[in-house]
Amino acid sequence: MVLIILPGISEASYQGRDLMPLYERFADKYYEAGFEPYKDFWKSSSFESAHRVKFDLFKQYGLIAAAGNRHLAEFMPPNYLRDKETIASWKMQLTSVDSRMKTLKEKISDTKKIIAGEKDIEVKPSGEEGVEIILALLGLKDTVSNVNIPNKGQIGNLPLGSIVETNALIQRNSIRPVYAGKLPLDILNIVQRHAINQESIVKAALTKDKKLAFNTFVNEPLVSISRSQAEKLFAEMLNNTNKYLKEWDLS
Numbered sequence: 001m002v003l004i005i006l007p008g009i010s011e012a013s014y015q016g017r018d019l020m021p022l023y024e025r026f027a028d029k030y031y032e033a034g035f036e037p038y039k040d041f042w043k044s045s046s047f048e049s050a051h052r053v054k055f056d057l058f059k060q061y062g063l064i065a066a067a068g069n070r071h072l073a074e075f076m077p078p079n080y081l082r083d084k085e086t087i088a089s090w091k092m093q094l095t096s097v098d099s100r101m102k103t104l105k106e107k108i109s110d111t112k113k114i115i116a117g118e119k120d121i122e123v124k125p126s127g128e129e130g131v132e133i134i135l136a137l138l139g140l141k142d143t144v145s146n147v148n149i150p151n152k153g154q155i156g157n158l159p160l161g162s163i164v165e166t167n168a169l170i171q172r173n174s175i176r177p178v179y180a181g182k183l184p185l186d187i188l189n190i191v192q193r194h195a196i197n198q199e200s201i202v203k204a205a206l207t208k209d210k211k212l213a214f215n216t217f218v219n220e221p222l223v224s225i226s227r228s229q230a231e232k233l234f235a236e237m238l239n240n241t242n243k244y245l246k247e248w249d250l251s
Contacts, residue, residue, distance in 0.1 A: 008063030008187075023064055027055040034091045042091045046070075046099065050091035053080055061187055066146075070094065075194060077221045139172030149177055156182040162195045193221065208248050210238075 012019040026035075034050025036042055042050045053069040057076075065072050069092045073080035080090050087094060113119035125131075129145055136143040144167055151162045154177035158164060167178040183191060197216050204213035217223060218230045225233070238250055 008065045010063050027058050031055045046093040046095045052090045053092065074222065078224045081222060133170055136170040137173060142171050144169055144178065147175060149175060152177055154178060154180050157188055158192065158195055210248065
């Protein structure tokens with residue numbers, strides 16, 4: 001049995017054997033060097049890592065982090081993402097904006113070629129869990145997967161209605177969250193801040209409240225610059241997206 005509690009695994013066993021002490025020894029062994037199939041494997045792709053962030057969070061909180069290193073790091077204070085040297089010391093990379101733009105252009109180009117009949121579609125399993133979810137929703141099988149859904153009490157000490165990523169039983173036309181319990185207080189302090197920020201930014205967007213949007217922005221853990229620097233960056237961000245904010249008062 002594996003019990004998933006956002007954002008990690010608090011209990012794990014196999015055939016009645018507690019696996020948590022095994023993982024603790026594993027994390028201790030590879031904490032400094034990282035765990036990878038060969039040296040500097042984390043440099044082979046921006047999507048690879050040596051799992052050092054996971055090991056560090058386990059040592060701090062006692063839970064096995066359930067997401068990838070880069071995804072975990074973006075929800076924490078800037079311990080892992082302060083600068084390029086810090087990121088590299090944790091043996092991971094970030095995806096550059098240029099890389100994402102290049103990938104998007106390639107996908108658009110491929111799509112146009114497929115529509116024009118200039119490129120064939122190779123039909124093969126993608127490995128995407130979304131396929132399994134679709135099959136379950138059609139009633140062809142049952143599956144349990146992690147999904148983003150409103151909190152209906154599966155995490156007892158987060159606000160009801162907050163969008164949380166938790167396990168759910170997926171069946172024909174049905175997605176029912178799996179109860180995960182309450183978050184430990186030290187982790188709740190981290191997660192609840194994000195939940196409140198998300199509610200605030202949605203309200204700011206719906207009411208066009210520039211002040212609330214900015215105060216939510218500076219409450220983001222990764223915004224570690226001074227308030228004056230944050231004001232300048234925030235104004236730049238609004239200016240760069242002003243075509244979507246025509247009804248806002250950006251003065």
